[in-house]
Amino acid sequence: MDPVKKHNCQKHTESTQRQGKPCGRREFLKGAAKAAALGGAAMLSGCGSGMFGSKEELSLQWQEYFKKNYQLMTQEEKDETVRRLERLVKMKRGVDVQVSSQAPIENVLFGYAFNVTRCEGYMECVAACVKENNLDRKSNTQYIRIFEMEHGQMSPEVGDGKYFHEVPVENHFYMGVQCFHCESAPCIKACPTKATWKEPDGIVVVDYDWCIGCRYCMAACPYYGRRFNWNEPQVPAAEMTKKQHYLGNRMRAKGQMEKCTFCVQRSREGRLPACVEACPTGSRVFGNLLDPKSEIRFVLKHKKVFRFKEDLGTDPKFWYFID
Numbered sequence: 001m002d003p004v005k006k007h008n009c010q011k012h013t014e015s016t017q018r019q020g021k022p023c024g025r026r027e028f029l030k031g032a033a034k035a036a037a038l039g040g041a042a043m044l045s046g047c048g049s050g051m052f053g054s055k056e057e058l059s060l061q062w063q064e065y066f067k068k069n070y071q072l073m074t075q076e077e078k079d080e081t082v083r084r085l086e087r088l089v090k091m092k093r094g095v096d097v098q099v100s101s102q103a104p105i106e107n108v109l110f111g112y113a114f115n116v117t118r119c120e121g122y123m124e125c126v127a128a129c130v131k132e133n134n135l136d137r138k139s140n141t142q143y144i145r146i147f148e149m150e151h152g153q154m155s156p157e158v159g160d161g162k163y164f165h166e167v168p169v170e171n172h173f174y175m176g177v178q179c180f181h182c183e184s185a186p187c188i189k190a191c192p193t194k195a196t197w198k199e200p201d202g203i204v205v206v207d208y209d210w211c212i213g214c215r216y217c218m219a220a221c222p223y224y225g226r227r228f229n230w231n232e233p234q235v236p237a238a239e240m241t242k243k244q245h246y247l248g249n250r251m252r253a254k255g256q257m258e259k260c261t262f263c264v265q266r267s268r269e270g271r272l273p274a275c276v277e278a279c280p281t282g283s284r285v286f287g288n289l290l291d292p293k294s295e296i297r298f299v300l301k302h303k304k305v306f307r308f309k310e311d312l313g314t315d316p317k318f319w320y321f322i323d
Contacts, residue, residue, distance in 0.1 A: 057091050060084050070207040070246065071197060075101075082246055089251065097242045099250055102268045104201035110262050111202070111289040113299045113319045114176050119283040121146055121167035121174040128278035132241050132263060133249040136233035143260040144178045144275060145224060155308070156224075176284075178275075179204060179225035179260035180308070180316030187217035187226060196257075202289075202317050203262050205247040213255040222309050223316070229256045262286070289317070 067073070067081050078101040089097045126144045135141040147159030149172060156177050168174070181204045188196050188204065195210035196217060218226040232254045244250040245265035252258050263273035267286075271277075276284040287296035299305065303321040310316075 054091070057088065060088050060091075064088070064209065067209070069194065069210050071194070078246070085246070085250060093237060093240075093251075095237050095240055095242065097240070097244055097250075100243075100245045100265060100268075102245065104199050104203075105268060105270075107288075107290055109202045109289045109317075110181070110267060111287065111296045111300075111317045111319070112181075112262065113285040113296055113303075113305065113321055115281075115283040115285070115323065116173050116175055116320050117322045118281045119146070119174040119176065119279075120281055121148060121163070121169075122280060124278045124280055125176065125275035125284065128274040129260070131239065132266070132274035133261075134233065134235050134241055134244070134251055136229065136231065136235070137239075138234040139230055141227055141229070141233075141258075143225075143227065143258075144176055147175045147177065149173050149175050154306075175320065177224050177308075178318075179221075180223050180314070180318035181262065183315035183317065184313060186220040186222065186314060190216040190220035192216060199247075201268070203247075203264055203267075204259070205261055205264065206257060206259065207247070208250075208252050208256045208258065211256045213257065215257065217257055222312055222314070225259050227258050229254055229258060 064081070064084055068077065070078070073081070082099040082101050085099050086097055089095055123146055126142055126146065129135070129144050130137075130142060133143065135143070145156070145161050147156040147161045148163045148167075148169065149156070149159040151171055151173065153159060156175050159175060181198075181202055183198070183202070185196075185198060185204050188198060192214060193210050193212055195208075195212070196204060196206045198204050213228065215226075215228055218228060229252050233251055235251070241249055243265060245261075245268070248261045248264040263271075263275075266273060272286055276286045285295050285299050287294035289296060289300075291297060299321055300319065303323070305319045305321040307316055307319055
C-alpha cells in the first residue's frame, strides 16, 4: 500500500477504533483521496512559493493533518503542535501569537453562577467574549446569548434573545445562556470522532482539528451552547487576542464547531473569564467548586439557586440565583 494512504488510514483508524468501528473501505477511500490531494499540493511546492503556499507552510500543514487527537498527545507532541500553529498564524495572518497547552490545575473544578436579579441586559459580557475568544466578525458569532424575560417566565425558550432597545425594560429580567459544561454532557456522547470531552477541571473542550462539522453536538445540546463556523473567521489583526490556548481561543477554521470554554486560556492562569470580568452589575460569579471559601460556593450555600432543565440529568455546572 502506498505509505501516504496507509498513514491516512491509520489516523482514521485511531478515531474509529475508539468508537469500536473498523476502518472500512469507504472511509479508507475518502481518507486516501484527501491524502493524495495534500500530497499533490506538497509536490507542487517544490518550486517554492505558489498558489498552494510556500514549501514551509505546506510542510507544517501536512504535519498538522497527521497529528493525533489532543487527548492522545504526549507533552512533547503538544509543544510541537503549538509551535506549528504559532508559525502558521504568523505566515497566514502576519501576527505573532502565543498558544498555550497548559493543563488543568489540580484540585480545581470550575463552576459558574448567574444572578438574574442583577443583570440588566447591557451585553458587555457578549462584547468581551467576542473579543477575547477571537470570534468571527463577519457572521457575528456569539457564545453568550442574553434573553429578555417577563416576570413569571423561567425558561429562555420563551424569552426574547434578539432585543434591540434601551435596557433594562420595566417588569422584565435578563437571563444569560452559554455552554453549561455539564458533568454528563450530551454533546460528548453525540460526537462521532471524540473531538469533544470533559477535562478534569470540568471544562468541556473541543479539539477543533478533529471536528468534522457534523453538528451532532449542536443537535444534542439542550442549552444552545454550540456554534458552527460557517466561514473562515474574519478577525482584524489589531483586534485579535494573541494569548491563546490550543483548546480555547485559537483561530478556528470553516466547518468546525466551537463553544464557550470558560475562557480556558484565562481560567487556567487563575484569571476570571472575560464575561465575568466585563459584567458591570456583578451578575456573574465564577470559581472553584472544590474550594469551600470561594464565592461560587458561597452563592450555592446561601442563595436561592436553580439550574435550567435540571430534569434532563445533565448536571450542568452553571446555576442561576436570585438575591
